[in-house]
Amino acid sequence: MKIDNSPARGTRDLLPAAVAVRDHVLSTITEVYGRYGYQRIETPALERIERLSGGQGGENEKMIFQVLRRGLPERVEADTELADLVDMGLRYDLTVPLARFYGQHRGELPTPFRSFQFGPVWRAERPQKGRYRQFYQCDIDMVGEPGMLAEAELIxxxxxxLNRVGLTGTTVRISDRRFLSTLATEAGVPAEEQDGxxxxxxxxxxxxxxxxAGELEKRGFGSEVVSAARDRIEALGEVxxxxxxxxxxxxxxxxxEVVLDDLATTATCLSDIGAQNSVSWEFDPTLVRGMGYYTGHIFEVTAPGAAGSVAGxxxxxxxxxxxxxxxxxxCGFSIGFERIVDLLSEPPARERLAVLYDNEVPASTVLATARELRGxxxxxxxxxRSGKFAAQLKRMExxxxxxxxxxxxDADAGALEERPLRDD
Known part of the structure; x- marks a missing residue:
């Protein structure tokens, strides 16, 4: 039987040039976050299904890759519930695993705990350009800090x-879930229907x-609710x-009053940050973010040339x-690692030297020569050495x-001449 060698649908292979860009982005982000005191942790790809599907992941809970229990028979009864077959799932983000991690290791961690994570997550997306079923997230979180210092430092x-990676001219968009709840209440949306x-x-x-307006009407909201929400939102544009x-x-x-005070504090901090890093910011009354676990400030970062946000x-x-x-x-911040990598099409410049050796040269000599040239x-x-010389040089380039x-x-290793592969 012929085996299909293509990757699983919604996933992809990465060639060395693409990995070089990713390594550059990750090392730069890691270095910056490290200077702010964030320590890297790792969490498993698999989490218990009841934790992943606890109602806090918003729409992402509909896209969990569920994992069958071990030891199931080859056939099960036709009326068997899915819950009886599944006990684990692949994580769809890094925040839910962090919450479990902190709950388990709290006694071993400082307060506040500055956490940095990088790793793959999985969502059963409909594959399309820029959307994958397996992709990487890059998160920082501050746990144990109740004040606005956390939001300001994360931003x-x-x-x-992002600036160090090469994304300049970014804009931070700010809102608050408590503001949104008040907006919905004043517009006439009952508390139990606010998520929709x-x-x-x-x-x-x-x-x-x-x-x-059309979708809200299908959900049962009258035109007066839509109008009331729209009036309030438009009154807050470009404040x-x-x-x-x-x-x-x-x-x-x-x-x-506490929400007003928190937003005023954040506005002051963002003005200072913008002056230092050439970052603009705005209050966006329509910013929602899909996760159900947010309780206060929410924020996203947009960049020129990027479709959608690059962090949130x-x-x-x-x-x-x-x-x-x-x-x-x-409080936490997730960088859209895949989107950033897609915006940076060229790998960072780095010198790579090939020791092109004839077949008669002993392996020990080849390795010793390469060792001396590294630095x-x-x-x-x-x-x-293989094939036509010019063709091989092109392959090496x-x-x-x-x-x-x-x-x-018969060459003297100490007198080897370095030659560029491209004559610019």
Whole structure:
């Protein structure tokens, strides 16, 4: 039987040039986050299915890859419930595993705990350009800090990491789940129906107010609800940072004072961050984010040339309590690693030297020559001589080598001449 050698649908193989870009992005982000005191942890790809499907993952819970229990028979009864067959699932993000991690290891961790994670996640997406069933996330989280310092530091560290990677001119969009709840309440949306209302509102940038109104009507919301929400949202468009709290208080009189204070603090911090890192910011009353576990500030970062956001996160003070039985303040930021890599099409420049050796040269001599030539940030690898000389040089250049030395059987290794593969 002939085996299909293509990767699984919705996944992909990565060639060395693509991996070089990814390694550069990851090492740069890791270095920046490390300077802010974030420590890298690792969590398993598999989590218990009841944790992944606990109602906090929003739409992502519909895309969990579920894993069958061990030891099942080859055939099961036709009326067997799926829950009786499944006990694990592949993680769909890194935040839910972090909450479980912190609940298990809290006694061994400092307060606040600054966490950094990088790893693959899986979602049963419909494969299309830019959307994969397996992709990588890059997260930082601060656990145990109740104040706005967490939000401000996460935003500062992440925007600086993006700048260092090469994404400049970014914009931070800010909102707050408590603001959204007040907005929905004043517009006449019952508390138990607000999740559905937010899911539809989150599509505003894709389908516009006409599309949002149509979907809300299908969900049972009357035109007066849509009109009331729209009036309040449009009254908050393009509000200057120094007038944000006052404008919010006028538009939403029932908005709690603590929310106004938190947003005012964040606005001050963002103004300082923007002045230092050339980052702009705005309050976006339509920003929702899909995860059900957010409890306070939510934020996203957009960049020129990027379709959608390149990073996003928010505060989730109740999620860890599912493991501990008591709530712990927490805030996190996830970088859209795959989107950033797609925006950076060229790998970083790095010198790669080939030791092109004739077949008669002993292996010990080849290895000793390569060893002596390695130094600094240069990569040196032996390559056996084969085929036509010019054709082989072209193959070496295509493989990423920038220069070569030719090691012949009668050559003096100390007098080898380095020659570029491309004459610019």
């Amino acid at each position: 500062e560290a992440t925007t600086q990491a 209302f937010f899911i539809t509102l989150d599509k505003l940038d894709k389908i516009g107010w006409h599309g949002v 200057p940072g120094d007038k944000l709290a006052a404008t919010l208080a006028d538009v939403l009189p029932s908005l709690p 996160g928010g505060r989730y003070d109740n999620l860890i309590g599912r493991s501990l039985g008591t709530d712990v303040p927490a 600094g940030d240069r990569s040196v690898a032996p390559v056996g 295509a493989a990423g080598f920038t220069a070569f030395v030719h090691l012949r059987a």
